[in-house]
Amino acid sequence: MTTVERAGAAAAVDTPVLEIRDLSVSFPTETGTVSAxxxxxxxxxxxxIVGMVGESGCGKSVTAMSIAGLLPASAxxxxxxxxxxxxxxxxxxxxxxxxxxxxxxxxxxxxxxxxNPVLTVGRQIGxxxxxxxxxxxxxxxxxxxxxxxxxxxxxxxxxxxxYPHQLSxxxxxxxxxxxxxxxxxxxxxxxxxxxxxxxxxxxxILQVLRDLRDRLGTSILIITxxxxxxxxxxxxxxxxxxxxxxxxxxxxDLFAHPYHRYTAGLLSASPTPGRHAGTDRLQEIPGLVPVLxxxxxxxxxxxxxxxxxxxxxxxxxxxxxxxxxxxxxxxACWHPCxxxxxxxxxxxx
Amino acid sequence: MMPEPNALEVEDLVMHFGPVRAxxxxxxxxxxxxVTALVGESGSGKSTVGRCVVRLVEPTAGVxxxxxxxxxxxxxxxxxxxxxxxxxxxxxxxxxxxxxxLVGEVVAEPLRLSGTRVPRRDREARVATELExxxxxxxxxxxxxxxxxxxxxxxVSIARALISEPRLLIADEPTSALxxxxxxxxxxxxxxxxxDIGFACLFITHDLSAVEYLADDIAVxxxxxxxxxxxxxxxxxxxxxxxTQALLSAAPVADPVRQRQRQLxxxxxxLPSALDPPSGCRFRTRCPLAFDRCATEVPAQVAIxxxxxxxxxxxxxxxxxxxxxxxxxEVLS
Numbered sequence: 001m002t003t004v005e006r007a008g009a010a011a012a013v014d015t016p017v018l019e020i021r022d023l024s025v026s027f028p029t030e031t032g033t034v035s036a037x038x039x040x041x042x043x044x045x046x047x048x049i050v051g052m053v054g055e056s057g058c059g060k061s062v063t064a065m066s067i068a069g070l071l072p073a074s075a076x077x078x079x080x081x082x083x084x085x086x087x088x089x090x091x092x093x094x095x096x097x098x099x100x101x102x103x104x105x106x107x108x109x110x111x112x113x114x115x116n117p118v119l120t121v122g123r124q125i126g127x128x129x130x131x132x133x134x135x136x137x138x139x140x141x142x143x144x145x146x147x148x149x150x151x152x153x154x155x156x157x158x159x160x161x162x163y164p165h166q167l168s169x170x171x172x173x174x175x176x177x178x179x180x181x182x183x184x185x186x187x188x189x190x191x192x193x194x195x196x197x198x199x200x201x202x203x204x205i206l207q208v209l210r211d212l213r214d215r216l217g218t219s220i221l222i223i224t225x226x227x228x229x230x231x232x233x234x235x236x237x238x239x240x241x242x243x244x245x246x247x248x249x250x251x252x253d254l255f256a257h258p259y260h261r262y263t264a265g266l267l268s269a270s271p272t273p274g275r276h277a278g279t280d281r282l283q284e285i286p287g288l289v290p291v292l293x294x295x296x297x298x299x300x301x302x303x304x305x306x307x308x309x310x311x312x313x314x315x316x317x318x319x320x321x322x323x324x325x326x327x328x329x330x331x332a333c334w335h336p337c338x339x340x341x342x343x344x345x346x347x348x349x
Numbered sequence: 350m351m352p353e354p355n356a357l358e359v360e361d362l363v364m365h366f367g368p369v370r371a372x373x374x375x376x377x378x379x380x381x382x383x384v385t386a387l388v389g390e391s392g393s394g395k396s397t398v399g400r401c402v403v404r405l406v407e408p409t410a411g412v413x414x415x416x417x418x419x420x421x422x423x424x425x426x427x428x429x430x431x432x433x434x435x436x437x438x439x440x441x442x443x444x445x446x447x448x449x450x451l452v453g454e455v456v457a458e459p460l461r462l463s464g465t466r467v468p469r470r471d472r473e474a475r476v477a478t479e480l481e482x483x484x485x486x487x488x489x490x491x492x493x494x495x496x497x498x499x500x501x502x503x504x505v506s507i508a509r510a511l512i513s514e515p516r517l518l519i520a521d522e523p524t525s526a527l528x529x530x531x532x533x534x535x536x537x538x539x540x541x542x543x544x545d546i547g548f549a550c551l552f553i554t555h556d557l558s559a560v561e562y563l564a565d566d567i568a569v570x571x572x573x574x575x576x577x578x579x580x581x582x583x584x585x586x587x588x589x590x591x592x593t594q595a596l597l598s599a600a601p602v603a604d605p606v607r608q609r610q611r612q613l614x615x616x617x618x619x620l621p622s623a624l625d626p627p628s629g630c631r632f633r634t635r636c637p638l639a640f641d642r643c644a645t646e647v648p649a650q651v652a653i654x655x656x657x658x659x660x661x662x663x664x665x666x667x668x669x670x671x672x673x674x675x676x677x678x679e680v681l682s
Contacts, residue, residue: 055528154617168619169391198390198555200616203599207615225529228558228601231608251605269533270603271562276581277540282562284537285530288498 016043017186017219018067018104023079023089024295025062025071036062038243038295039079041319044187047217049209051234051251053224053266057289059243060223064189067221068104069096083187102132105180109192111172115164121148121175122160128182147178151208170201174208181212188212190222194229206233227270231255236328239263242290242300245319249329257340259322259331261305267341299334307335354417356381356517356549357402357435362411364397369623371397373573374411379517379566384543384550386560386581388596389570392620395553398570399519402551403437404428416516433463436510440522442502446494452505453490456480459513479508483538500531504538511542518543521553536562557600561585566656569593572631573623579656589651589658591672592632598673612673630661637672638662 025037037059044050054060065071067081069088081088083103088096100106108114116124125147126140135143141160148156151174164172173193180188190209194202210233212218224230230237230251237254239247239262247260258264268283275282287304297316302308312334322331357379364372372394379385389395401408404420413421415434423431436459439445446455456476460467467475477487483504494502503523510518520539524532540563543550552563560567560581567584569577569592577590588594595614602608616635621627627634633643642661650657653667663669 055530171619199557199599199601200390200595203601203613204615204617206601207613226601227529227603228608231603231605232601234605255603255605266529267603269530271533271536271558272603273558273561273585275562277536277544277563280562282533282537284534286534 017046017084018042018044018221019080019082020063020067021080021082023063023066023077023081025059025066026076028074028076032293035292035295036243037066038292040240040243040245042238042245042248044219044221046186046219047213048235049213049220049222049233050236050238051222051224051230052238052240053227053230054240055225055266055289057242057291058240060240061191063240064106064191064221064223067187067189068100068106069093070100070106098132101128101180101185102183103185104187104189105183105185106189106191107173107176107180107193109195111169111176111196112164114176115172117164120161120163121167121178125160125175125179125182128179132183143182144178147182148175150181150212151175151178152204153178168201169197170204173197173201173205177205177208177212181216181218184216184218186219188218188220190220192224193222195224195226202229209233227267239266242292243295244300244332246301246333247322247331248319249322249331253323253326253329255341257323257329257337259329259336260301260333261307261335261337262301263331264337264341265304299332309335353381355379355414356383356416357551358412358414359398359402360412360414362398362401362413363409364394364401364406365409370573370626371623372401372408373626375570375573375575377568377575377578379549379551381516382543382547382549383565384552384563385566385568386552386554386564387568387570388554388557388560390555390596390620392572392623393570394573394623395570396521399437399521399551399553402517403435403519405437429462429464433459433513434515435517435519436513436515437519437521438503438506438510438523441526442499442506443494443526445506446502448494450494451490452480452492452494452497455494455505456490456508456512459509463513475512476508479512480505482511482542483508484534498531499527500534503527503531503535507535507538507542511546511548514546515548518548518550519553520550522555523552524559525554525556532559539563557597558603569596572621572626574631574659576632576660577656577658579653579658583654583656588671589653589663589667589669590632590660591636591638591662591670593658594672595635595637614672630659638670 020042023040026033026035040063052060066077122141122144125144129135129140129143145156145160153159153174194205234251237251238245241262247263265285285304299312299317302312317332317334319330319332321327322336323329355378359377362372362375387395400406402413418431420431453476457472476490480487480489485504524535564581568575571592577593595616598614621634629645630643630648633639648659648661650659651663
């Protein structure tokens with residue numbers, strides 16, 4: 001399995017900015033332990049946008065939070081997260097505090113709950129700069145105006161003195177992005193950044209993220225359940241299911257030929273252009289995402305999988321190269337889909 | 350013989366909440382057994398239209414007719430016999446199901462409220478039938494909503510909506526709170542039920558891919574008014590209003606090769622305030638093609654087939670510029 005990992009990393013442009021290795025997270029609860037993330041490995045190259053996709057409860061947000069140590073103290077974390085070679089798992093809080101906001105920044109789904117309602121947006125953006133860059137308040141305010149312009153807020157010089165409630169949802173999310181990139185972080189983690197927004201506004205926010213990557217070379221990990229967002233912005237995709245990475249591939253490869261049955265199921269479950277109930281049926285994935293107390297040595301998707309057999313319930317499939325010739329498309333499935341999607345859809349018609 | 354009345358007729362509907370002009374003159378007809386999608390951004394007033402139709406709120410002005418009966422200003426008592434003709438399914442089933450009621454009670458409640466006395470045994474049998482129709486086991490009747498998953502709960506609210514055999518179902522973002530795989534099963538279910546039972550449906554949503562899958566007709570709403578109406582085929586193939594075009598271009602397609610070839614129309618983030626909507630055409634502040642006349646003159650509705658578009662740039666034959674391809678300088682000159 002390790003050799004496979006190496007092969008995937010070698011295909012990237014240079015050494016990754018962020019290396020996640022064998023990350024596992026579990027939480028003790030009143031009803032026993034819940035295993036949220038199990039053995040996730042992932043690289044983020046410089047200037048790369050990686051999309052992480054999966055349904056609620058698949059562990060994508062927990063993975064994201066664990067990167068900069070944002071999980072509650074009760075969380076049990078094992079494995080390794082390295083930023084430019086520096087280990088972050090188990091590091092002292094004082095070290096993490098220097099990393100958060102400066103090297104690794106976050107934006108979340110609901111900007112209204114992430115912004116402080118009693119501070120102007122200028123003060124909130126400025127705060128990051130005063131803490132990490134030791135800027136004066138005046139210099140920080142001037143920089144805040146520049147940052148607001150960078151993220152596409154019109155008349156930034158006036159908007160810098162407004163309060164969050166005076167802005168629309170899209171504008172608030174732009175403020176969050178301005179705050180996140182204030183110190184020029186190497187890594188931006190965007191957890192469902194457009195889920196609460198309308199499509200017209202979403203298009204603008206995705207454009208801002210792409211711009212930041214192109215202009216500042218920021219590496220972005222974008223977490224979403226929306227395959228349209230992934231198709232729009234990601235260079236590579238990681239599909240998660242029940243705490244594990246089940247498939248990892250460059251974006252075009254993943255959509256053209258998903259190998260894992262879960263990925264294939266997700267793709268045919270979403271309505272796509274040209275499909276109508278009169279002639280076509282959406283593919284359902286029966287059953288529910290399991291909540292696991294311990295990670296079994298089995299494929300966790302087996303109970304919902306059309307191709308599962310006894311072997312799938314006996315041992316967990318490793319994440320390994322799925323395609324002859326290409327080393328960057330990995331899937332963890334004992335019975336990967338043999339043909340690309342175009343052929344499958346033809347058969348269904 | 351009298352022709353069968355339309356399932357829903359809304360004429361010039363106005364709903365103002367104090368100074369907020371949430372709905373400002375909406376007219377819409379849904380023939381028997383058709384699915385009309387009402388699409389628009391948050392704040393466009395689409396949910397308020399749905400609430401006026403089921404008379405959760407009493408409209409400020411205009412007429413709502415359900416299966417031929419004017420229900421606009423009926424009192425609660427007068428409304429009761431007509432309640433069974435229309436039902437509503439809301440976005441978040443966790444919030445719209447009473448947590449203290451058993452699923453069986455929830456589903457049976459419309460029967461109890463209709464005033465016709467249904468014997469208990471019959472009621473239980475109908476609840477069981479209804480639950481099975483939405484793909485749940487009859488035993489679910491003895492569970493509480495919190496014991497069910499999100500998708501199962503939404504099935505319960507669909508069962509509750511359909512037990513009174515309505516002619517019209519209002520579905521207000523019924524799949525927006527659900528995961529992709531669950532969404533698929535709820536959309537399939539709605540499509541199956543609609544085909545088998547033949548109720549008409551007002552499908553309120555911002556999800557354009559779900560609209561294309563489920564709707565026969567589409568009405569596009571912007572800031573309290575309809576800007577375009579038409580068949581699904583026409584709206585997706587040849588959207589006439591710049592807002593419809595922008596909306597379609599903004600919704601990402603789950604296909605990276607196609608998605609990255611598409612021309613993106615960026616509108617800017619700010620939907621103007623419904624307290625003080627822009628003069629003339631309400632979309633002009635975000636429209637890439639707006640010109641002088643848009644600020645002074647409210648655009649008339651140009652008929653396109655059975656539908657319409659309200660834009661100065663749409664010609665009488667229904668053609669006009671497309672913001673996704675148009676060279677804006679050419680239009681302005």
